[in-house]
Amino acid sequence: MKTIGRRDFLKAAIAAGGAAGVSRIIPGAWLESARAASPGFFESEFGITEALCRKVLDKALSKGGDFADLYFEHTISNYVGLEDGKVDRAFGGIDLGVGIRTVKGDQTGYGFTQELTEESMLAAASTAAGIADGSAKTAARKYIRPSIKNYYPLTSLLSDVSLSSKLPLVKRVNEKCFALSNLVIKVNVTFHDQQKRVLIVASDGVKADDILPLNYIYSSVVAEKDGRQERSSWNFGGRQEFSYYTTDVMDKLADEAVSRAIILFDAVQPPAGEMPVVLGPGITGILLHEAIGHGMEADFNRKGVSTYATMIGKKVAEPFVNIIDNGTNERQLGSINVDDEGTVSQRTNLVEKGILTGYLHDRISAKHYNVNPTGSGRRQSYQYYPIPRMRNTYMLAGDAKPEDIIKSVKSGIYVKDMSNGQVKIGEGDFAFFVSQGHMIEDGKLTRPIKDVNIMGNGPKMLQNITMVADDLEMYQGGTGRCGKDGQSVPVSFGLPTCLVKSMTVGGIQEQGA
C-alpha cells in the first residue's frame, strides 16, 4: 500500500574512516566494456525497438500533453546471509517492467506493465494518456543518446558472480568478529547485490540507458557483558565492483561492527536540553539531508509547502558554508549517470558561500521555474513516476581543525553516528537519532553516548553552524535509503567536522544546573 507522503529517511549505516574525495586511478578500458554491455539490452532481449517505443509514446500522447516517457527496467537482486555460523540462506529476484508517463503542466498520468508486449504497453500508455484531454501529439522521430559519463563502471557484471564467490567473504567476517572479542555472542553477516538496467525513452527525442550496481556487505554483532547485551552494525559498499570486496574490507567491517557494539557498554543517554553539538565527519551528513535537502526539492517549493520556498538568493548561513547535492561522485551510493527522466547527472549547488542558490529540479519543476532540470528526477522503480530526489548531499570542507572545534565546546555532545532521521519540510523541523557519540566536557570528549533523538529547525540550524573543519568525509556504505511519497531511493551523504552552536537533545533527565 502506498503510504502517506512523509519526508523520512530510513535506515542507513555508518561511514568508514578514511579520506573522502581520493580518486582512484582507473584504467581506460573499462569505459568501453561497460558501455558496450548496456545499450541494446532491451532490444536484443525483449524486442524493444525504436519503432515500438515511438508507437507507445504516440499512444501516451494521444490526448496531447507536454511530453511522455518510457522507463524500462530489468533488475536482478541477490542476498546471501550467515546466521549462527552458517551461510544457510539466500534470496533473490528478478523484476522486469516498463513505466509509461504522460505529463501536462504539473499533471501526470501513469501506468506500468510487467509484460513487455506491444498490447500491454499500449494499454498502459492509454491509462497515462487519460491525464490530458486535448488533441493528439506525436513523439519525435529521431532519438539521440546524450553523452553520459560513467561514475560506477563494471568490468564484469554482478549477475555473473556466483554464489560460491560470495560465501567465503561472509564467512570471513563472521570468523573475524568472534575472534576480535570474547564478548561477542551473535553475528549476522549478509551480502547484498543488485544490478539494475534501465532504458529511458522520452518523446522529445532523448534515449538514455544505464547499468546501476548497488551492493554492500553488512554485519550485525551482539555482545554480552555482565548480563547486559548491546548490538551494533556496520556496512561497506555503494556502487562497487565485486573486486572491491577484499579480505581487507572484510576485516575492517568486523573491526567496526565489534568495536561499535562494545563501546555501548560504557555509553549513556545524555541529559536533555539545548546545547552545542559537534558533528563528526561522514554519515552525519544525514543532518544536511534532513535540515535542508528535502526542503530544497523543487516540487515542495513550487507548491509553496517548503520553508525554503521564498529564500532563494537569501543568506541562510555563514560564508564558509557550502552545501552540494551531487550525482557524480565516483562509486557513491547516491550517484547516477543519468536520472530517471533521461537528464544527464550533475553537481548542483544548494548553498554557495552561505547564500541559498538553487533547488533540485525534475522536468516538471524545471519548466515551472523556467530553468534547466538538475538531473534530480528519480524513481524507486518502473512502478513509480519520478519526483525530485537527492543524490549525494554534503558540505564542502572549511578551514578549521577538528580538534579546535571540539576544544571550543565547554559542555555539549559529539555525534559520531546516526541511524535515521526525519523532517517536516513546511516547518523545517527535523530530527535524527544518534547511535554513537560522546559527551564533551571542558573541550574534551568524555563518556560515550547512545540512543538519543536530536532535534532542530533547518534554517535555524544553518545559521548556527559556526565552525567547519577541513576533514570532509563521505559515507562509505550501501544501505542509505531515502523515503518520500511512498518511494525509496538510494542516497549518500558527507560532512566535515562542524559545530552547531545549539540544538535540542532529547536525553533522559532534566538538564541539571
Added chain:
Amino acid sequence: MIMSKEMIDTCEMVLKTAKEAGAADCRVAFNKSRYVEVKYRERKPENVSEAATRSINIEIFVDGRYSGQGTSDLRKEALKSFVSDTVKSARLLEQDPYRSLPDPKYYKGRTKTDLQILDPGYNSITQEERHAMAKELEDACLTAGGDKVISVSTQVYDVFNEETILTSNGFSGEIQSSVCFTFAEMTAQDEGDRRPNGYNYAVGRGYTKLPSCSDIGKEAASRTMDLMGGKKITTETLPIIVENRNVGSVLSGFISAMSGTALQQKRSFLLDKKGEKLGSDIFTLIDEPHIIGGLGSRPYDGDGFATKKLSMIEKGVLNEYFIDWYRSRKLGIEPTTGGASNLVLPPGKRSVAEIMKDLGRGILINGFIGGNSNSNTGDFSIGITGKLFDKGKFTQNVAEMNIAGNHIEFWNKLSEAANDPWTYSSLRTPSLVFTDVVVSGI
C-alpha cells in the same frame, strides 16, 4: 469473486518442476495485484495512475538446504528454468537442520468465517467515483482551511490482491483482498517562514467503511491548525495523552522485541521475560485475526498456520512472543504465530476530553518525529508535537520537544485507555494516558 483456476494450475506446475529438479519440499506463492490512484491539487487531477502486477515467490528445501527466489516473468519456459536454477543454487549453501516446511498439523482448523478481507462493494467502484471522492476531500479541506491555506493535496487509492499458496506438504490457500485509502493534507501559512503541514486519512477494506470524504478533508484542515505556532516549552514532568492513531510509534519498539528472530538472535530486551509483569493493568494486547473486515485479518498466517486469537500481553504480564515455525525450531519451543494480525488494546470508558478535564495539565501528543528504539536495551527517544492543556483546556501548540525512556519502565506509567479505538489500522489502540513523563524542551 471467484478465483481463476489459472493461479492454482501455475502453482501446481511450479511444485512439480521443483520436485523434478530434486527439491525435497517447496512452497510457492503466486500474487496478483491491481491498484488505482487519483490525486488532486488546485482543483484538478495532479496524478492518475493504474497498473497491475504479478509475481511468483518460491522457497526451496533441498538436501537440507534452503533458498528463496521471486520473479515477475511468468512465461511458462522462463518459470521452469527459474525454478530449476533456484534448486541448483540452493545446493551451494550450507545445511540448516532447522529449516523445513511446518508440521501440517498446524494447518488444520482454519476458520470458515468470511472475514470480508475482500470488501463486498469493491468491484463496483468506478473511476468517476474516485475522482468525485478526491474532489470532495479537497473541497472540504479548502473550505475549512480558508485563508490560511497555502496548498491542499488529496489522494484516493485502492488495491485489489489475489494470492494462491501451495506447499508440497499439503497446504493450500487462496485469498482475495482489497484495501482502500483516502487522504487529505494541507499546508498553512504560519508566522515567518513556517508552513505547518497536517493531514488526515482513513484506510479500510472498502470505501463505504470509511468516514465521509468531507469529514476527512475537514479534519485535515483542523489537524493542520493544531500545528500552528508550535513552540517548545521548558522541560517538564507531566501526564501525556498519546493520540490513538499515533500509539504505534511508541508501541512498535516493544512489539518488535517480541519477535522470534529478535529473541533467538539475542537482540531483544524481552528475552527470558515471559510471564513477567512489564506494564500496568491497562497494558493488554490481544492478537485477533478474525475481526470482520479488519486490516490485519487472515485465515492463515505466513507459515500457513490456522489463525486463532492470542493473548500476547494481559494486564501488563507478557504471555506470549511472536514465534514463527523456523524460530520455534531454533529455540526448541512451541510456535505461536510469526507476526501480529490485528493487535487490539482494549478501550476504556472515558473520552479524551473527560480525561483532560480530570488531569488538569498535560500534553496531548498528535505527532512524532524521528526517534528510534534500541531493541537490546529497550531505551527509546522520540520527538513529539502536541497540544498543551491546562485546567482541562488547550492553551498552546508545542513542537521540537522530546520524550525518552525505557520500555521496561514506560508501560508501567500507562494509567488509562480512552474510549476511542483507532480502527483504520491493524494496530487498533485507543488514546493512551501516561503519567509522570519527562517531556524535554528548553
